[in-house]
Amino acid sequence: MKTRFKIYKTIGLIGLFMVAFTACTDDLNITPNDDQTTLSEDLFKDEAAYKQVLAGVYANLALTGTDGAGTSNLKNIDAGTSQFGRVLLYVQTLSADQMIWSYENDPGTREIQRNIWTAQNPLLLGMFSRAHLSIALANNFLRETTDDKLDARNVSASVRSEMPAYRAEARLMRAMAYYYMMDIFGKANFADESTPINSQPEVYERAELFSFIESELLAIDADLIGAKQNEYGRADKAVAYMILAKMYLNAEVYIGADRYADCINYCEKIIGGGFSLATNYLHNFMADNNLNSAVNEIIFPIISDGFTTQNYGPTTVMINGSVGSLEVNGTEVGVSAGGWGGALRVRKQFVELFDGSFNSDTRNTIISEGRPVDIDDISDKDSGYIIQKYSNATSTGSFGVDQTFVDTDFPLFRLADVYLMYAEAHLRGGGGDLTTALGYVNALRTRANNPNTIAAGDLTLDFILDERARELHWEAHRRQDLIRYNKFTGGNYNWAWKGNGSNGISLPAHFKVYPIPTASMAANPNLTQNAGY
Template sequence: MKKIFKIEKIAVLILVMVVALSSCTKDLDITPKDDQDLLGEDFFANETAYKRLLAGVYANLSLTGVDGAGSSNIDGLDAGTSQFGRVLLYLQTLSADQMIWSYENDPGTREIQRNIWNADDPIILGMFGRTHVTIAFANNFLRETTDAKLTERNVSQATKNEIVRYRAEARLLRAMSYYYMMDLFGQANFTTEDDAINAQPQAYNRQQLFDFVESELKAIEGDLADPLTNEHGRADKGVAWMILAKIYLNAEVYIGQGKYTECIDYCKKIINGGYTLATEYKHNFMADNNTNSAKNEIIFPLISDGVFTQNFGPTTVMINGSVGSIEANGAALGVGAGGWGGALRLRKQFVQLFDASIFNNDSRNTIISAGRDIEITDISDRDQGYILEKYSNATSTGGFGVDQTFVDTDFPLFRLADVYLMYVEAHLRGGAGADPVLAVNYVNALRDRANNPQNNLTITDLTLDFIIDERARELHWEAHRRQDLIRFGRFTGGSYNWAWKGNGTNGIAIPASRKLYPIPAASLASNPNLSQNTGY
């Protein structure tokens, strides 16, 4: 059982904050389970309430409801199609060239992995809704922690001092939510704590969201904890720097301006922040990745715990789902022997990135191919296609997570290896301030950690084509691939196709409009300030 920033019972608080939800979520009916639990002044009589309320904001990244993993606090949204990490994984990874989901009767999955989604897709609604709920909860926290309210409640100076950091973290989680809205949808319902709760939200476009995320993260930097000094699962300066580095790396996509120098600047901050690579690649994806050598590589995790935060989130899905239908290898991964019967497999184009002999013993190559055909011509045939053993519910010391379905493995939303590759890419794209020697050293460090014999690359070996492939080898199934392919001009059009892209067995071109997901129909109906994205 993990000793973490405790969010295990905060699902109750999430459910009862209906009184504070802004109308940015009014297309989603969020209701408390117990009217007696509604937050009132009695709740704040104990000063520990403020940390518990902050935990509720974090909890929305892991939990979906109070009545077990299958429950949802948003009426009309299933727990499986509204868990934040899971829908992020679907929209960033399942939609691209690395992963196939066998059970296409699961709502929305068929459309996402074949790139034929529409505005009624429940996974798209789940992402839009869940992310806006985080924004609403953050706004509520900020409304309840103003100087005036704290003074009115006679809050001690010591607690007031702590709340300065709590407020910065709530603002960071809100900014991160707007970052994902900018990336996936290009617009969002925009509200802050200064907006009236029942006011019709504005609709912010990509430029407005970019400007807000940038300014907000810079404004709160001084109030956040230094890197690696906060409780496990809580954000610090490193997380703010990571989001800034991400928006700068993708700025040409978002706002039509290259900001690669700024990306390098923030990558430097992260690299100099005390983070270090895990001694073994696999440590990042194990049940004890909060305590093993990965604890100083993972910049921000989405918490998973087999007892307290049971959910059908990304690591539970990937570990159970990657158990092969032929191999029944779940016991080695720390789940049931049969797992979910071959729910997840690999598209051929990803497998081929490991074809060269130098990747035979590369520790990032956890592909299982024996007795299998690389081609997937029938998605429902779970014996077709290779499988992957990247994530596990095993520990680095030889044990396993406490539950054989709901895993203890945190999802590494951001980690240092990504920063190394971002630094190199931003340099190759013309950003100023990078040291070419360090750029080479960072790539070679990843190769060396992976036991890859080609760990003496030079600057002439580092090209953008190399980087996009190396990002796939290092960061596959970590919810980056769609964003990467868009940045490299390979997601839409037909210059690069993969199995089942555009609903073609071997892949076909898809229109440029697919670089953005549609605004869900229910959200459009609730806020006339939103407009549907082109092509939907």
Template sequence: MVVSLSSCTKDLDITPQDDQDLLGEDFFTKETAYKELLAGVYANLSLTGVDGEGSSNIEGLDAGTSQFGRVLLYLQTLSADQMIWSYENDPGTREIQRNIWNADDPIIYGMFGRTHVTIAFANNFLRETTEEKLAARNVSEATKTEIVKFRAEARLLRAMSYYYMMDLFGQANFTTENDAINAQPLAYNRQQLFDFVEAELTAIEADLSEPMNVEHGRASKGVAWMILAKMYLNAEVYIGQPKYTEALDNCKKIIAGGYILADNYLHNFMADNNTNSAVNEIIFPIISDGQITKNYGPTTIMINGSVGSTEDNGVALGVGADGWGGALRLRKQFVQLFDASIYNNDTRNTIISEGRDIEITDISNQDQGYLLEKYSNATSTGGFGVDQTLVDTDFPLFRLADVYLMYAEAHLRGGTGANPADLTSYINALRTRANNPQNNLTISDIDLDFIIDERARELHWEAHRRQDLIRFGRFTGGSYNWAWKGNGTNGIALPAHLNLYPIPAASLASNPSLTQNVGY
């Protein structure tokens, strides 16, 4: 991982360490080099640099505002109705959670930059694994066969990066391995990105591993289907065309792929979610652990941040009694989704309310607002992660429960091919797993209002909420307000242009092909 994190210095302003910049022909004398190089593409999802969790290998980007999972969480969750971050002197957080961001926000720049680094690393891997280069290096036939799969994985990670750029920004610097390293990138719009991701994931499907048949943390066909399902579910937002039948088709592929729900909802969010029953549910994780892939990523942030200002609940969470002293709290509107008595013993309800006011009138007051204990650095067997700050808990970027809910929503939105009996079975399975007594719902009980609320109850703090609210027409405008939306204590309407983030000013300056999004 270290080698390839400093590899692609000509594509972006990545700062190499001379003693670690080892990529030359000597590197490829061992055939294990190709898997090591691929590991670096994956590593960019977890790590920010080659010199520990506080380092950054991108010029001008801090490790705290450029770890992929963390900035994704900020842009998809902190910007919406579930989470509040207490320490608004942390760069960019105030603007994101109050919906007053601009093109100079470091978190927005961090997402734009970090995602393009994954694209650059994937392109670099593909350039180093052409048939010509493999032949010139006398690579064995066995390794060549492996590299076919490796190349498909690199293309998937690149496609996933373009998918997130399409969702968040509606634009991206577009390059592939066929572009000269120093060439000025094209700027692709949403339609072009949609078409590329769709074609790319379709093209590589046959070369990817079967679901449930990969090393932990590597991508299989299931990940390709998941990206396609989510892209098709949001196609009306992205390209103005409904593709709900296509979303259903990909959901059905995932469900048939052998994934099953974890025995316990909370296993998905524990320090051993790479070995407990969650391994059967998590389709793709962002790796985190306290020894090797140490990072200040989303699970480290959420677990330390879930320790209250006075509760000293960090011991149970595996990060020490004080944690970060009330860094994260819940907005009222999310809490109210669990108000009904049927949620009292629902295992998805990990809200701590005792002695606390539901209202947050002063964001800097850590004593206001309820807490959440969804994520922990504890294991399902009673132990804890190896480090008391940098946690062992992988971030479940994609998991089966989301697929069940997408299946239902795509059907309700007009997609064809769903079996109503399967639909209710999937929703009731989530309710049964959560110990919710209302687990015998019929098709008449399940409508789109139910889906958007159930997605919040099932998938909160998993970096989906902004996307969901936009798809339901509730993110901008004033039909649905939440605490501090638009910088108002009780929430105010947002202008429609905030459905996209601005292109960072620094990125506009470096590529004149990019254009600023409307409204910024």
């Protein structure tokens, strides 16, 4: 069992999944799969409950229910279409040029990977609902930890001394959920801890969300624990800085403003926070990535544990799914030999980023022998190359505790991304230093055992886009990157099965955001559909 911030299976999950649903979800029109309504005052008689309920806010990123991996706490949404990390992976990676899913009868996957989604897509409802549940849980925690509530409960000084940091973490997790809503849907139901319970939520558009997230993250800075000083799996200053840096890098998309200088500033803050690259690239994606050298690189993970937090999250999906139908190589990566029978492969355009100069590059885990690169029939699991990036093996030669549910944490944010953001923001006019930017890019290549470091003249925006794919593939960034480069919609860059064409076709511009789920609009009349849908 891994050592990390404990996602509580008792009171913390009660706080997450079994109580407080009217109190914490009515303000966002989320339908819980439960009819209990309030956080009992009895819960807080044990002062340890405050940390446990905070753990429940984090648990919503990893878990979907209390009765095993297949259960969901959201009514009419099953676990496979609502686990936060998994649906994030689908909307950000499966929708783009790196990944293909064989089993298109799985709800919603066909439409996402062929870019033919509609507002009825269950994966979009899962993403919308799970992100809003994070917001609702954070709001509930903040309502229950006001000075008045703590005074009334006569909470001890020792617990109260922790409360500013606890509350800052809850606000950060709420801001992160709103960040993903802003990026993916362009709007969100909006509520904070001061919003009256049972009121109809107002709707914030991108500009309003950007302003709120930015102001929140700046406001909590003094109360957040310093970078790398919190328990593993809990948020700190660096996580807030990471969200800000990514917002500023994409600000022209979100609000039509150049914020590249601010991106550079927050990249520098993160880099100065004591992080360092893992000694081995693949350590970031192994079962002991909370203990091996990756612990110095991962800024924020979604926790996975094959024993205590079994879930069908992104690392369980990718490790089981990337076992080849021909290779039956699951025992190499710590799952059953056949895994999920060739569920995942890579698209041709991704393969083409790894030419002959990447044969020794540890980021190149493509397995091609005996396979055609083209995928003419998505259901043919023997066509298309596979990769072996993620693993349920450890850096010391052992394996995770379970052969299906993996121990591998999902690296939502890591230092390598910061290095590449710095270089891109510099090239886009944000300031910084060319020599520094070049050094960061070459540090990634050197760490990957690639002898082909680059010169200053090679550092271009197009190079950065390709290098981001080589470094950060299958980490839920690609859709955002392609949109920022104006290559996701339109026809100036096509990939296999883009727009439902085997060789790719143009996408309309409104596909830069996803549609608002029909069920979500029915729950809140203030929500309107995004243009074009």
